[in-house]
Amino acid sequence: MESNQTSKKAIVVGAGLVGSLWAVFLARRGYQVEVYERRSDMRAAGYTGGRSINLAMSERGWKAIEKAGIREKIEKVAIPMPGRMIHSVEGELSFQPYGKAGEAIYSVSRGGLNLELLSIAGSFPNVQFFFDHRCLDADLERPVLTFEDTGTGAVKTVEAPLVFAADGAFSAVRYAIQKTDRFNYNQFYLEHGYKELSIPPDANGRHRIDPSALHIWPRGNFMLIALPNADGSFTCTLFLPFEGEVSFEKLTGNDAVNAFFKKYFADALPHMPTLLDDFWGNPTSSLVTVKCAPWQWQNRILLIGDAAHAIVPFYGQGMNAGFEDCTILDAMHDELDGDWSRIIPQFARERQPDGDAIAELAQRNFIEMRDLVGDPQFLLRKKIAARLHERHPDFLPVYSMVTFSNTPYHVALEEDDAQNRLFERVLRLEDAEHNWDGVEEVFGQWLNGKLNS
């Protein structure tokens, strides 16, 4: 079966995380793979551009990485984060485990991971890279893709009978498909932006705060987070509204920035000696969600990764979802005998509800993260959920389902809706925290489907 695929050509647009991983999967099956990438070859030039924001690798990501054969390599530089470390305004710390003992998400450098994936893809003789190639347009009917060589300015067209568009949230291929009839498309920006900051290593090259956690400073409508790096530093991200009472537009100078951090992130400030340089040197970036359908064009062009489902980063699932696209596509290749005219429509049809679901879950988790300290109702819900899980091990927190399992995202979203119905009723109980009989009764009704809608 694989032998008659060897002469088949596949084009991958984008050599980011998902594009380069998918090139590896295709190369292993013997395809002649051409990968076109807007940026320069980071193997030569070093990692530049794109978001340097750290990634939280979890089950779905590991599964794909393992198939690509680089799990061990990545594991060596990945830092386990078994839970969240919550920082209150007063500087009190509280640790919330993400899952059971032994379960963790892993802080991974986007650049480092991308480099590894490019290296392994480049080790296949049947993978050819074209860096500094910006996709300008796709002529879907012929079909050809048009690229600009950003070094020379030369424009060339490439025949493209089989295309995997992994060219990200602002996919040029998707913009072309968007103009075709009956293509549903939605891009939605949060009112919040983000800015990267950092906590450098201490004088001895060690982490200044506990490296075995994802740190969160939740402040209601905004928050700061920090993920550990292998070199002793932390990459921090400030999520804040662009406009309004407390917002980026109000942080107009050094005094305003210092005062803001002193007021809201007092315990982090001493660890951020480069705060002002970081703040003025790094851009304020926006946060987009993209949903579209169908993810494919005439069984010949398939959108994968962010090109199909760009999501906000608050569930740590952007990369994991893109990598899972590869795992699932690869399994369908076996199931459907490498017949792309069937694989592409089936993947587009079956996988899309999962893309929509993780987009929704990621938006919901932003609210959860921001409210972690502030909202007593929310904390009470957490407490009761944990106790329910102890007594009824089948009652799995949605976070675990998303992060530590391969359950389809759309099932996790349905469970989230269901658990929201459950806790809406539970929290209406008088003194729910101590009324365990009442909680159990509502839980029983919920299990029996009596709390539907």
Add this chain to the structure above:
Amino acid sequence: MESNQTSKKAIVVGAGLVGSLWAVFLARRGYQVEVYERRSDMRAAGYTGGRSINLAMSERGWKAIEKAGIREKIEKVAIPMPGRMIHSVEGELSFQPYGKAGEAIYSVSRGGLNLELLSIAGSFPNVQFFFDHRCLDADLERPVLTFEDTGTGAVKTVEAPLVFAADGAFSAVRYAIQKTDRFNYNQFYLEHGYKELSIPPDANGRHRIDPSALHIWPRGNFMLIALPNADGSFTCTLFLPFEGEVSFEKLTGNDAVNAFFKKYFADALPHMPTLLDDFWGNPTSSLVTVKCAPWQWQNRILLIGDAAHAIVPFYGQGMNAGFEDCTILDAMHDELDGDWSRIIPQFARERQPDGDAIAELAQRNFIEMRDLVGDPQFLLRKKIAARLHERHPDFLPVYSMVTFSNTPYHVALEEDDAQNRLFERVLRLEDAEHNWDGVEEVFGQWLNGKLNS
């Protein structure tokens, strides 16, 4: 005030209904107006292309037409439709008035109206038309627009300090804005398509069925409608899913089409001698809703009409909404002293909720129209609503608010939500039709705001 505007240049992209009406408004204020239009000059070439589907002019449309000075001219060829004529499967007719006595919507030919608007715009010496000019792109920063002369193939750029993009649901200007940061955009297609058909005049040149109504053959998941024309014909539109049990894809040949009409539209079939020619000669078109925000770019480019808010045709409000954009913009010109740097952002901010609202109302009305006969609950609701309106004249049907008033669409949508809550409760009453005391009690609670959420 107006005198210092005379040298000011304004570009209008699109000479469809909204573009040519807006050119008239600008011309009257002394602007040097350049209008660019993809199609040929229909004043010379006759009306071609675009949708020929009839329009239902109502209050908002008339108000703008009157300001443009052509109300009387259009009234002469507009056919009043004071209500819907419902055709059951068995061929029974029932007439439902749209509003009070004297209230009607008016069937108007899209082509004829567009011609009138072009003629009056063209009568101003300060309006210059560029037909056969397709907008290819907008360079927002300079800012310039790029047009292709579709006759010669020549490409030219036009300086564009002040642009009104009235270039329709697939606006080229909007596609350019879509790629800028923090622009929210949503295009959504119904699963239904539509096809135009016709009922020609009878041998004596007269209407074959009652011309003083909008005819509807509601069939649950699909429907046929017919609007009268001044020449004795009707323009019919079949709305049907593209795929599925009963769908366009199932109508594969003459036999299938004939059988379908015989089964579902038996009383219309004898009046449609050109059915098969129409069916195979006319395209099956899709139905898109477009929502976006903000409707403007840096106080210099404004999206109006379908370019800002394309909606499905089921409320008969597409043109009316676009014309109301012109009325409102014109009023803001007075209010803000012709200062576009304030008019454009204010219009974009204040009018957008109305665009979103009429998009939502139009989608809801599709369900209403299709269910007109089939759903007894719906008919009961109609009956009770009419009686409530009789006894409480302040209780206005949402249809009247949208069609016979200038109440902002977002207020009408809120009222629709509120009335849905009311009738959800009313229809839960036992034997609601005859339990008038019960209805009045629920209505009283509703008025007091006790049925909120």
